[in-house]
Amino acid sequence: MRYLPHSEAERAEMLGVVGAAGIEALFSAVPNGALLKAPVDLPSHSPEFLVEAHMRTLAARNQAAGDGPFFVGAGAYRHHVPATVDHLIQRSEWLTAYTPYQPEISQGTLQMLFEFQTQVAKITGMEVANASLYDGSTGTAEAVLMARRLTKRSKIILSGGLHPQYRDVVKAYLRDDPGLVCLSASPDGQGDILDRIDVDTAAIVVQTPDFYGHLRNIEAAAQAAHAKGALLIVVVTEVISLGLLEAPGALGADIVVAEGQSIGNALNFGGPYVGLMATRKEFVRQMPGRLCGETVDANGERGFVLTLSTREQHIRREKATSNICTNSGLCALAFSIHMALLGEAGFTRLARLNHARACALADALETVAGVVLLNRTFFNEMTIRLNKPGAEVVEALAANGILAGVPVSRLVPDDPAVEDLVVLAATELTTDDDIAALVSGLKEVLA
Amino acid sequence: MTIKFTQDHEYIAVEGASGTVGITAYAQDQLGDIVFIELPVVGKVLKKGDEAAVVESVKAASEIYAPVSGTVTEVNAVLSGEPGLVNQDPAGAGWMFRMSIADAGELDTLMDEAAYQDHIK
Amino acid sequence: MSMNSTGRPTHIGTGADITAHGAALLPNEPLLFEIGDTHHSGVDLPEVQISTARLGGFERRSDLDLAGLTEPEAMRHYVRLSRLNHSIDGGFYPLGSCTMKHNPRLNEKVARLPGFADIHPLQPVSTVQGALELMQQLAHWLMTLTNTAAVALTPKAGAHGELLGMMAIKAAQDARGQGHRKVVLVPESAHGTNPATAAFLGYTVKPIPAREDGTVDVSAVKAALAPDVAAIMLTNPNTCGLFEPQVVEIAEAVHEAGAYFYCDGANFNAIMGVVRPGDLGIDAMHINLHKTFSTPHGGGGPGAGPVVLSQALAPFAPVPFVRKTGEGLELVEHAEGEALGRITAFHGQMGMYVRALTFMLSHGADGLAQAAKDAVLNANYIKARLGGAFSLPFPDYPTMHEVLFDDAFLKGTGITTLDFAKALIDEGFHPMTMYFPLVVHGAMLVEPTESESKQTLDQFCDVMLELAEDAKAGDATRFTAAPMKAPRRRLDETRAARQPVLRWDRGQDLPQAAE
Structure with a gap:
C-alpha cells in the first residue's frame, strides 16, 4: 500500500515495544462483536493509474463549462484564474x-x-x-x-x-x-x-x-x-x-x-x-x-x-x-x-470587461423574438422572460452543447410567475461567438 | 469597609449599603493577561450568582457572578480602554462595578480574607 | 467567576536577542501592500470603454487603494511567505484531534480535471451525470464504512455537519411530538464545537463528567437522562484518545429514554474499516473528510463534513441529494416531507468529494482498515516509548490513534506545557495539541497518523525524551525562551487582543516592541 510506510516486520517490532500480542489487543475496548473480522464489503486497494482512470471516466460524463458557449451564473461564476x-x-x-x-x-x-x-x-x-x-x-x-x-x-x-x-x-x-x-x-x-x-x-x-x-x-x-x-x-x-x-x-x-x-x-x-x-x-x-x-x-x-x-x-x-x-x-x-495579481488596475479592468460583455449579451438578446430582457440595470447578469418555460428552453439548448443559464423555476419551483424566466451571466470569458451561438440557438428553440 | 470573597474568586468591598465588585489577585493571576471586559449596564438588577460581567484573557473567557443580590449603580468604564488594570491592581483601580446591596444578610454567606486565603491554598 | 484550569500561561517568554538559524533563506517578507501599488498588475486585460447607462448611477466613487503585483513579484511574495509555514510535507505534524496525514497528490490531480473543476452547480443535471455518480459512490462508501442508512453530503466542515446532525435530531423529536426536550448531554471532554452547536439550536447543555479513567460512565449518562433530554453528543473514540468501552450501553440507554445519539466522528481515523459506528447504535455522525480522508487541510480549510444518519433520522436528511430514476440520476433540490431544507447553497464541497473518493479507492477496504490499525499502532508506540518519562492521565486502556499526556511530569520544573511545545519547534517538529481536552491539566495530545514511518516516530520520541530529561534537570531556559530557531519568537497575543490591528492601512507604522 503506497501510502503506508510500515513493513510487516516493523509492525511486529513495534507491537513488541507496545507489549501487545497483536493489533487486535489495541482494540480491546471495542465491545465484543463490533470489531470487524474481515474488511467491509468494498473494493480492495488500487494502483494510482486505475484510480485515475476511474475518476477520468466519471469526469468525462460531465459537460465542462469550457466545452462550449456558457452563460450559467446565479451565485457561481466562470472566470479566468491565472x-x-x-x-x-x-x-x-x-x-x-x-x-x-x-x-x-x-x-x-x-x-x-x-x-x-x-x-x-x-x-x-x-x-x-x-x-x-x-x-x-x-x-x-x-x-x-x-x-x-x-x-x-x-x-x-x-x-x-x-x-x-x-x-x-x-x-x-x-x-x-x-x-x-x-x-x-x-x-x-x-x-x-x-x-x-x-x-x-x-x-x-x-x-x-x-x-x-x-x-x-x-x-x-x-x-x-x-x-x-x-x-x-x-x-x-x-x-x-x-x-x-x-x-x-x-x-x-x-x-x-x-x-x-x-x-x-x-x-x-x-x-x-x-x-x-x-x-x-x-x-x-x-x-x-x-x-x-x-x-x-x-x-x-x-x-x-x-x-x-x-x-x-x-x-x-x-x-x-x-x-x-x-x-x-x-x-x-x-x-x-x-x-494581488489583479491589483486595483486589474480588478477595475476586469469588472469593466465583465460589464461590457454583459452589455453585448443584453443587446444581442433583445434582438431575439420571444425574449424580453427584464433588467434596466445589471452588472454581468440579467434575467429574460421567454415565450416558453425556461427549463424546457435551457434543456433544449444544452442538448445542442449550449449551457444557456439557469431557469428560475429550478430554484423557485411551483411559481407560475417565474416559470418562463432564465438568469444568464456573461464574464470576461464570454466571446462574441458564444453570444452568436446562443442567439441562433434561442431563435431555433423559441420559433 | 469590609471585604468579602466568593468561592468563585470575586470580591465585594462593602461600604454601607453599597459594594464594589472585582476579581481577586489570585484570579487575575490564573487568568493571565486580561484583554477585554464586558461590563454590565447601570441599573441592571442582579440576583446573587447571576452572570454580571465577562473577563477575557487570550486563552479564556470567564463569567463574573454577582456576589450578592442588588442593582448595578456604577461601572468602571476605564477598563474598556485599559483592561490590564485588572492584572495590575485588581483590588484598586481594577474594580469592575458598584452595586447597591439588596439583602445585607447575603454577605454572611461569603468568606472573609482569612477563609478565602485558606480556600485558594 | 468561572475559572480556567488548563494551566496555559499567557505571557511571552523573554531571553537573549536571538537570530534564527537559516535566516539567510528566510528573509522577512513585507506586506503585499508595502511591495505593490495600485498601478502594478499581474494580469493583462484589455481596457474597454463602457457606457454607464445600465449601472443606475451606482458606479464606484470611493477609493479602492488595492495593491497589485506583477507575476514575478507575486510568485516571490507567496513563495517566501510559504516558507514560513510548517507543513505535513515538510515535517512531522502530530497535532492531536486534527489527523494531519499525508495528502496524496493524485487527489489534487483528479480534482482539477475540467469534468469536475469546471462544471457549474446549476447547469442542467443531464450534463453532470458523472458528478452525481461520484456523489453516489462517495455516499455508498461512507454508508458502508459506517453501516448507516443515509448520508447528507453537503455540510461544509465538521462543525457544519454537527449542526446538520443536531438539526435532524431536533426535527425528529419535533415530528414525534417531543419538541419539549430541551437538554443535550455533552461530556466535559468534548470538542468546543459540540456545546456551541447544541446551544446554537436552543438546547441547554448538560455536561457529563468524565470518569477517573477518561471515559464516560454509562451510569452517569443514565442518571442524566431525564424526560427533557433530546440527545447526547459523544465523541468516539473520545478526545482523550480512548474508545468508549460502554458506548453500546450508552446508546441503548439513550434510545430507551427517547433520545438520540449524536456521535462526533472527528476521530473516525482510528476505526475506519475496523469498527462500523452504526453497529454501536449511533443515530448521526459527521465525518471530517479533511481529516480521515485526507482532503488537504489547506491552512485551515476548506473542509467537508458529511453526516451519516440512522434509519430513524434518514427522513430528515437535507436537500440536495442524488436519486436514481429510470433515465439516470436526478438531484433532489427541494425539500419533500420532513426533510430539513438546505444548509448551504448548491451541493456541498464537490472538490472535497473528489479527493475523498480518490483516497478511498486508492486505499480500498483493506487499505483503510490497515491505515486505521497503523494509526493506532503508532500512537501506542509513542505511548510505550514515552510513558515512563511523561505522565499519562489515563493509563488503563490502550490508546486509540492519539495519546494524551498531562503536565504532571513537569511539576516543580517551572516549565509549562506551552514551553515544552515551543521547545519542540526548535527541534523541527510541529507541537502536539496543547491544553485540549480541558479535562486534564496541561494536556498534550499527540496524534501521529498512519503516514509516519517508524524512523520518524523514533526521532520524535528520542527528542521528546531528551527534552523531558532536560526539563527535569532544570534547564528551563531552553523551554521558556523557545522557540529560538523559528522564523518568529513567541508572539505577543495580549497586545494583539488588547489593541486589535486587523488590517493594513496606508501610513500605518511598523509596530514598536511593547514597553
Whole structure:
C-alpha cells in the first residue's frame, strides 16, 4: 500500500515495544462483536493509474463549462484564474499546513490572512473583515445571527431579490423562527422591504446585484434601516462587481457578506468556495469566524496571530458567537493571490470587461423574438422572460452543447410567475461567438 | 469597609449599603493577561450568582457572578480602554462595578480574607 | 467567576536577542501592500470603454487603494511567505484531534480535471451525470464504512455537519411530538464545537463528567437522562484518545429514554474499516473528510463534513441529494416531507468529494482498515516509548490513534506545557495539541497518523525524551525562551487582543516592541 510506510516486520517490532500480542489487543475496548473480522464489503486497494482512470471516466460524463458557449451564473461564476494561482496554492507549505495554531511556524498563513482581511475590507469599503467563512450562503445566515446579537432584536427581513438558496439556508438556520420574514422571490423589485422595517427589526438583507441581476439602491436601504435602529446586511454573490460598483460600506452597510468564488476559485460544481464577511470595527466582537491580527514577537519583530479567539467555540463553547471551526483557508489564499495579481488596475479592468460583455449579451438578446430582457440595470447578469418555460428552453439548448443559464423555476419551483424566466451571466470569458451561438440557438428553440 | 470573597474568586468591598465588585489577585493571576471586559449596564438588577460581567484573557473567557443580590449603580468604564488594570491592581483601580446591596444578610454567606486565603491554598 | 484550569500561561517568554538559524533563506517578507501599488498588475486585460447607462448611477466613487503585483513579484511574495509555514510535507505534524496525514497528490490531480473543476452547480443535471455518480459512490462508501442508512453530503466542515446532525435530531423529536426536550448531554471532554452547536439550536447543555479513567460512565449518562433530554453528543473514540468501552450501553440507554445519539466522528481515523459506528447504535455522525480522508487541510480549510444518519433520522436528511430514476440520476433540490431544507447553497464541497473518493479507492477496504490499525499502532508506540518519562492521565486502556499526556511530569520544573511545545519547534517538529481536552491539566495530545514511518516516530520520541530529561534537570531556559530557531519568537497575543490591528492601512507604522 503506497501510502503506508510500515513493513510487516516493523509492525511486529513495534507491537513488541507496545507489549501487545497483536493489533487486535489495541482494540480491546471495542465491545465484543463490533470489531470487524474481515474488511467491509468494498473494493480492495488500487494502483494510482486505475484510480485515475476511474475518476477520468466519471469526469468525462460531465459537460465542462469550457466545452462550449456558457452563460450559467446565479451565485457561481466562470472566470479566468491565472496559472500562478493554482501553482502557488499547491505548494506543500500552503496545501498541507493546518490552522495556524503555532504562530511562530505559521507566519506564512497568518500574514496571508492579514492581507486577505485587508483586501476584503477594501473592496467592500468596510473597516474590518474576517479570515473567511465557508461560503456566501452560510455567511448570510451567520450575518443574520450576528445582527440579532448586536441589536438584541429578532425580526429579520430578507429581500425578494436574495438568491433563493441563500434564503433557504437562512430559513434552515432559523427553523420555525417567527422573527424571520421572507419576501417572495420577485424578478421585478425587492418588494416593500423598506416599508416593513420597524423597531423590532434587527436587520434587512439586500443583495446587489440581486439574484435577477438588478442593481439595488443600498444607500436608501441603509437610511431606511438606520432610521429604525436596524442594521443593513448587504449580500454580494458576484464579488467582481465591486470593481465597478460603489462599495456597500461607502453607502452605509453594516455587515457585508460576499461569495468570493469569482476571484481565484474554480466552479467546482458548487464548492469549496470562500465566504467573505466585513463589518464595522465596533461590531468586531460579535463577528463569527477567525481573525488574524498584527503584533510583535519577543524580539520586537512584526508578526501575526489569530486573535479575539475568545469569541470562538474552542474557548467559549456554548457561549461562542458561532460553532464554526474550519474556515476556507486555501480558497482564501487563492482569492488573495488572484486579487494581488489583479491589483486595483486589474480588478477595475476586469469588472469593466465583465460589464461590457454583459452589455453585448443584453443587446444581442433583445434582438431575439420571444425574449424580453427584464433588467434596466445589471452588472454581468440579467434575467429574460421567454415565450416558453425556461427549463424546457435551457434543456433544449444544452442538448445542442449550449449551457444557456439557469431557469428560475429550478430554484423557485411551483411559481407560475417565474416559470418562463432564465438568469444568464456573461464574464470576461464570454466571446462574441458564444453570444452568436446562443442567439441562433434561442431563435431555433423559441420559433 | 469590609471585604468579602466568593468561592468563585470575586470580591465585594462593602461600604454601607453599597459594594464594589472585582476579581481577586489570585484570579487575575490564573487568568493571565486580561484583554477585554464586558461590563454590565447601570441599573441592571442582579440576583446573587447571576452572570454580571465577562473577563477575557487570550486563552479564556470567564463569567463574573454577582456576589450578592442588588442593582448595578456604577461601572468602571476605564477598563474598556485599559483592561490590564485588572492584572495590575485588581483590588484598586481594577474594580469592575458598584452595586447597591439588596439583602445585607447575603454577605454572611461569603468568606472573609482569612477563609478565602485558606480556600485558594 | 468561572475559572480556567488548563494551566496555559499567557505571557511571552523573554531571553537573549536571538537570530534564527537559516535566516539567510528566510528573509522577512513585507506586506503585499508595502511591495505593490495600485498601478502594478499581474494580469493583462484589455481596457474597454463602457457606457454607464445600465449601472443606475451606482458606479464606484470611493477609493479602492488595492495593491497589485506583477507575476514575478507575486510568485516571490507567496513563495517566501510559504516558507514560513510548517507543513505535513515538510515535517512531522502530530497535532492531536486534527489527523494531519499525508495528502496524496493524485487527489489534487483528479480534482482539477475540467469534468469536475469546471462544471457549474446549476447547469442542467443531464450534463453532470458523472458528478452525481461520484456523489453516489462517495455516499455508498461512507454508508458502508459506517453501516448507516443515509448520508447528507453537503455540510461544509465538521462543525457544519454537527449542526446538520443536531438539526435532524431536533426535527425528529419535533415530528414525534417531543419538541419539549430541551437538554443535550455533552461530556466535559468534548470538542468546543459540540456545546456551541447544541446551544446554537436552543438546547441547554448538560455536561457529563468524565470518569477517573477518561471515559464516560454509562451510569452517569443514565442518571442524566431525564424526560427533557433530546440527545447526547459523544465523541468516539473520545478526545482523550480512548474508545468508549460502554458506548453500546450508552446508546441503548439513550434510545430507551427517547433520545438520540449524536456521535462526533472527528476521530473516525482510528476505526475506519475496523469498527462500523452504526453497529454501536449511533443515530448521526459527521465525518471530517479533511481529516480521515485526507482532503488537504489547506491552512485551515476548506473542509467537508458529511453526516451519516440512522434509519430513524434518514427522513430528515437535507436537500440536495442524488436519486436514481429510470433515465439516470436526478438531484433532489427541494425539500419533500420532513426533510430539513438546505444548509448551504448548491451541493456541498464537490472538490472535497473528489479527493475523498480518490483516497478511498486508492486505499480500498483493506487499505483503510490497515491505515486505521497503523494509526493506532503508532500512537501506542509513542505511548510505550514515552510513558515512563511523561505522565499519562489515563493509563488503563490502550490508546486509540492519539495519546494524551498531562503536565504532571513537569511539576516543580517551572516549565509549562506551552514551553515544552515551543521547545519542540526548535527541534523541527510541529507541537502536539496543547491544553485540549480541558479535562486534564496541561494536556498534550499527540496524534501521529498512519503516514509516519517508524524512523520518524523514533526521532520524535528520542527528542521528546531528551527534552523531558532536560526539563527535569532544570534547564528551563531552553523551554521558556523557545522557540529560538523559528522564523518568529513567541508572539505577543495580549497586545494583539488588547489593541486589535486587523488590517493594513496606508501610513500605518511598523509596530514598536511593547514597553
